[in-house]
Amino acid sequence: MTDVVNQANQGSSEELGLVGGGKRPEFKIVPVRTLPLVAVVIAGLIASIAGNWLWGLDFYHVVGGGLWTGIDLFVGFVVGPIIGRMSIPSRVEFSTRFMPKMLVIMPTVVTMTLGSGFQLARKLGYFNAGASQHGWLVASFIVVGVMTVIALGVLEPANLAVLFELKKEHPNGRVIEKLMRRFIFTAGITGAMQIATLIIMTRVATS
Amino acid sequence: MRGMSKEGSSVSASTTDITGSGSLPPVSEIGIAALTLVVVGGIYLSSYPRGASLVLPTVLAAFAALFVLIGAVLLLVSKSLARETFVKVGKWSLLVYLIVAGMLEYVFVFDGTRGGTLIVLSAMLFIFAVDVPMIIAFTVARFHNSSGGVTS
Numbered sequence A: 001m002t003d004v005v006n007q008a009n010q011g012s013s014e015e016l017g018l019v020g021g022g023k024r025p026e027f028k029i030v031p032v033r034t035l036p037l038v039a040v041v042i043a044g045l046i047a048s049i050a051g052n053w054l055w056g057l058d059f060y061h062v063v064g065g066g067l068w069t070g071i072d073l074f075v076g077f078v079v080g081p082i083i084g085r086m087s088i089p090s091r092v093e094f095s096t097r098f099m100p101k102m103l104v105i106m107p108t109v110v111t112m113t114l115g116s117g118f119q120l121a122r123k124l125g126y127f128n129a130g131a132s133q134h135g136w137l138v139a140s141f142i143v144v145g146v147m148t149v150i151a152l153g154v155l156e157p158a159n160l161a162v163l164f165e166l167k168k169e170h171p172n173g174r175v176i177e178k179l180m181r182r183f184i185f186t187a188g189i190t191g192a193m194q195i196a197t198l199i200i201m202t203r204v205a206t207s
Numbered sequence B: 001m002r003g004m005s006k007e008g009s010s011v012s013a014s015t016t017d018i019t020g021s022g023s024l025p026p027v028s029e030i031g032i033a034a035l036t037l038v039v040v041g042g043i044y045l046s047s048y049p050r051g052a053s054l055v056l057p058t059v060l061a062a063f064a065a066l067f068v069l070i071g072a073v074l075l076l077v078s079k080s081l082a083r084e085t086f087v088k089v090g091k092w093s094l095l096v097y098l099i100v101a102g103m104l105e106y107v108f109v110f111d112g113t114r115g116g117t118l119i120v121l122s123a124m125l126f127i128f129a130v131d132v133p134m135i136i137a138f139t140v141a142r143f144h145n146s147s148g149g150v151t152s
Helices: A002-008 A032-050 A054-084 A088-123 A134-167 A173-206 B027-047 B055-077 B083-110 B115-142
Strands: B002-004 B010-012
Touching (some): A032 A054, A032 B083, A054 A173, A088 A134, A088 B083, A134 B083, A134 B115, B027 B055, B027 B115
16 A cells, blocks of 8 residues: 555646646546435435335345445455556546546435435334344444444545545645545445444345 | 646645635534534434434534534634635535435434434434535635636
8 A cells, every 4th residue: 555655745736747748637527416315326226115014125135234334345455456557647548437426326325325224223112222133233333333423424525525636636646645645545444344244234134 | 736747737736725724613523523423323322213212412512513613613713724625615515414314304204203303303303404515615625725816
């Protein structure tokens, strides 16, 4: 990971390959065209919650949770290191295409998972302190709490700040590098929390 | 703090303070502390939705509200913050998180949460809905003056 930081220490627009012929792809910070799809997904979630529809809640929780865990681990431990070894212009081009999509995908997937999971636990009686799964449920709350603070307090603001920087006429490589470090430094914590989630959820399902 | 490249285009000097963090208050840190308190209170209440003592979550919510207020005051008195960017990002983030908090409030009411528990949860949701946009908008605004203007 140190090569990521060292390489990114070159800091100007020129070094980002954005001056003298280097071009960034045009992008929107929020890809508006995807929002109707998000609305459909969220509407289905609300309908499942309002109707206490067990299969719907289970579907949203399994699909959302699988995607959340899979994307987090894949991006943190496979895509992230690959990006770190790319040239800076390539990294900028990848980020301008990748990060706006993540800005829409991750909150949607997290909302699907947590909204349906909470309601599922309530419907199945896991909130009852006497339930055999109650301890695992509280453990999952703690894991989700840690991930919430990291995601909302550290990563989402950094994601948006990188996109705003890339929108500038002369993006500052040092700013982008400084912000991207947050993703590198939190990947370990997020990975550990996701593995804990897998253990907890498989225990809840089998105990 | 700009230099000129060979092509005549302006580029950011890499030796400057890129964040301006030396002159900006620690709003992100304060916001994250408030978010942590709200999350801990939420976990406690969600773990024991029936019959949980409200003392701990109330104290946590009060401290979280205090932190958010301190953050807001620091933002108001800060002279070096890019206010236009802060407001631009903050208002849309606030809208998003008010919707999220509203949905959560709906779920709590729908599930039959009432009385003091609902009041504490609602207060925590409101703090959450204000705090997260504040962190997001501040993070974007603090880097606003690091280089060139926004292209579109």
